[in-house]
Amino acid sequence: MMANKVVRTFYFAIPVLMVGYLLSVFALAGYMKSRPFVEKLGYIPTVNTMKVMAGDHKQFMGANLLLKVLFYYGGLAEKAENKLRIPADYPAMSRTMHAALKLDPYNMDGYYFAQAILTWDLGKAALANEFLEYGMKYRDWDWYLPFYAGFNYAYFLKDHDNAARHYRRAAELSGQALFMNLAGRYMRESGRTDMAIAYLDAMAKGARQESIRKVLNTRKAAFIEARKIELARDAYREKHGRLPGSVEDLLAGRYLKQAPQDPYGGRFYLAADGNVASTSGFSFAGAGK
Amino acid sequence: MFNIVAISLRAIFRDRVFHGILVVASVFLIIPSISSLSMRQVTELSITLSLSLLSFILLLLSISLGATTIWKDIERRYTYSVLSLPFERSTYIIGKFLAVALFLLLTTLVLGTVACLVVWLSSSIYPSERPIVWSNLVICIIFDALKYIILVSYAFLFSTVSTSFFLPIFGTISIYFAGNATQQVYDYINSPVSSSLPLFIKKGAVVLYYLLPNFSAFDLNINAIYGIALPVKAVVLPSAYFCIYTMLLMALATIVYCRREMK
Numbered sequence: 001m002m003a004n005k006v007v008r009t010f011y012f013a014i015p016v017l018m019v020g021y022l023l024s025v026f027a028l029a030g031y032m033k034s035r036p037f038v039e040k041l042g043y044i045p046t047v048n049t050m051k052v053m054a055g056d057h058k059q060f061m062g063a064n065l066l067l068k069v070l071f072y073y074g075g076l077a078e079k080a081e082n083k084l085r086i087p088a089d090y091p092a093m094s095r096t097m098h099a100a101l102k103l104d105p106y107n108m109d110g111y112y113f114a115q116a117i118l119t120w121d122l123g124k125a126a127l128a129n130e131f132l133e134y135g136m137k138y139r140d141w142d143w144y145l146p147f148y149a150g151f152n153y154a155y156f157l158k159d160h161d162n163a164a165r166h167y168r169r170a171a172e173l174s175g176q177a178l179f180m181n182l183a184g185r186y187m188r189e190s191g192r193t194d195m196a197i198a199y200l201d202a203m204a205k206g207a208r209q210e211s212i213r214k215v216l217n218t219r220k221a222a223f224i225e226a227r228k229i230e231l232a233r234d235a236y237r238e239k240h241g242r243l244p245g246s247v248e249d250l251l252a253g254r255y256l257k258q259a260p261q262d263p264y265g266g267r268f269y270l271a272a273d274g275n276v277a278s279t280s281g282f283s284f285a286g287a288g289k
Numbered sequence: 290m291f292n293i294v295a296i297s298l299r300a301i302f303r304d305r306v307f308h309g310i311l312v313v314a315s316v317f318l319i320i321p322s323i324s325s326l327s328m329r330q331v332t333e334l335s336i337t338l339s340l341s342l343l344s345f346i347l348l349l350l351s352i353s354l355g356a357t358t359i360w361k362d363i364e365r366r367y368t369y370s371v372l373s374l375p376f377e378r379s380t381y382i383i384g385k386f387l388a389v390a391l392f393l394l395l396t397t398l399v400l401g402t403v404a405c406l407v408v409w410l411s412s413s414i415y416p417s418e419r420p421i422v423w424s425n426l427v428i429c430i431i432f433d434a435l436k437y438i439i440l441v442s443y444a445f446l447f448s449t450v451s452t453s454f455f456l457p458i459f460g461t462i463s464i465y466f467a468g469n470a471t472q473q474v475y476d477y478i479n480s481p482v483s484s485s486l487p488l489f490i491k492k493g494a495v496v497l498y499y500l501l502p503n504f505s506a507f508d509l510n511i512n513a514i515y516g517i518a519l520p521v522k523a524v525v526l527p528s529a530y531f532c533i534y535t536m537l538l539m540a541l542a543t544i545v546y547c548r549r550e551m552k
Contacts, residue, residue, distance in 0.1 A: 048473075051473060052466075052469065052470045052473055052474075053466070054469075055344075055465070055466070055469035055504065055508075056340075056341075056344050056433070056436075056469070056504070056507075056508040056510055057341050057344065057345075058510075059337045059340075059341070059510055059511070059514055060337055060338065060340075060341035063327070063334055063337050063338075067326060067327075070326070070328065104337075106333075106511060106514070106515045106517075107330070107333075108328075108329040108330045108333070109327055109328045109329055109330055109334075112328050112329045113328060139515075141419070206329070207328065209326075209328050212328060
């Protein structure tokens with residue numbers, strides 16, 4: 001009799017507990033989703049500790065860390081399409097990638113992702129090249145790494161000797177003469193935008209993740225717009241013998257058919273030396289500043 | 290000997306250990322989906338995950354079977370009736386060890402085949418830029434099994450000296466971590482960074498390096514995942530090391546077990 005009473009109490013208690021569970025689990029999920037990246041990632045022990053503890057799971061741990069960064073960044077890229085501010089924790093992402101690549105220095109995802117975010121988004125091309133040159137010691141068959149490093153040296157760091165050296169290496173490894181031509185074209189300032197478009201196109205075609213492809217295609221779209229302004233600027237200079245004062249001058253003179261749109265939400269302008277720039281700095285992070 | 294091996298193997302199957310393995314091994318089915326999340330190395334990630342899962346299952350098996358087989362027989366008092374039969378104690382303990390080792394090899398064969406199928410499936414959906422070196426993958430899987438057989442021999446050695454299962458289980462877990470760390474500690478003390486360490490610590494670390502098992506020698510994951518050439522020495526030397534080290538441990542375990550007083 002007593003046992004039946006206890007069971008009956010549980011019949012009432014279970015639905016109440018179920019409702020409580022549903023309320024708490026959704027609240028918990030919401031909280032977990034909004035946590036800062038560093039908290040989501042949790043405490044990362046030093047690389048040497050992880051190496052010792054991981055045993056033969058080092059590559060698994062490295063891949064796991066990289067997937068965490070990818071999910072985090074992928075989620076931000078999706079939000080960016082709806083014009084939300086991106087509170088990307090780039091230093092934490094960079095540290096995590098560094099740890100992952102120390103655990104598995106062969107992991108191509110790490111180098112690809114480092115190249116994708118450290119350059120334009122974080123403005124740390126030199127750091128990206130440190131990653132890439134570290135990777136070249138291990139992935140000595142892979143032409144992508146010298147290809148990326150060559151681009152960074154030429155485009156961001158203006159170090160043409162090192163750019164040419166890496167493109168020669170990429171040409172040797174891939175057997176593609178294209179890289180030798182690239183090395184030569186990067187020497188000319190006028191070719192930079194064209195080359196950035198070609199480079200981003202190659203990166204986007206090789207990207208398997210939709211979120212990453214979107215990021216690269218957005219940047220390519222911005223450069224295509226910038227190239228249109230460059231062509232209009234050159235036409236103006238040829239006719240008037242001087243640089244235009246602003247993008248608006250190009251529109252007024254009908255050198256540009258319509259106002260160029262920066263997909264990052266910034267505004268294009270002509271720098272004092274005539275170079276085309278944008279207030280966004282070609283990144284959502286820059287547009288938010 | 291053969292009878293003990295056969296009976297012990299049957300007992301392992303009767304305990305439905307294999308059913309448990311199959312439940313955990315069902316994770317293999319989702320590896321192709323998880324691997325597709327990789328940006329540039331889907332096949333490599335599928336090999337990484339398959340090898341890690343296989344290694345994890347073998348670790349659980351070697352600790353649970355290796356550390357409890359002898360203890361369970363003593364606890365259930367099977368040992369006393371079995372040892373009253375006309376054969377040596379050494380035959381009994383070596384037969385038990387061979388049964389566990391055979392079971393690990395059988396599990397490796399089944400799960401290794403599943404792992405290869407998973408890798409093949411992933412690579413056929415998303416072809417890899419770098420060709421898969423199947424021989425490296427197979428050797429890597431076999432070496433995983435050898436590593437865990439050494440761990441089982443340690444579990445047996447601990448079981449022969451202990452009356453409870455605490456030493457066999459926690460001792461085996463400790464050996465697993467120590468065996469994975471020895472090479473790194475050895476590399477560290479031989480690097481200029483360790484120049485400030487006291488001499489006795491360095492000497493002690495060197496002694497431990499030679500005494501404890503070196504599981505890093507059996508870790509061929511990089512060669513399997515990225516198809517990096519595998520030198521003959523990297524296969525022959527660990528194989529010889531495995532044979533001698535395991536025999537040595539089992540010889541010690543047998544001596545201790547034969548001298549043990551059974552009440």
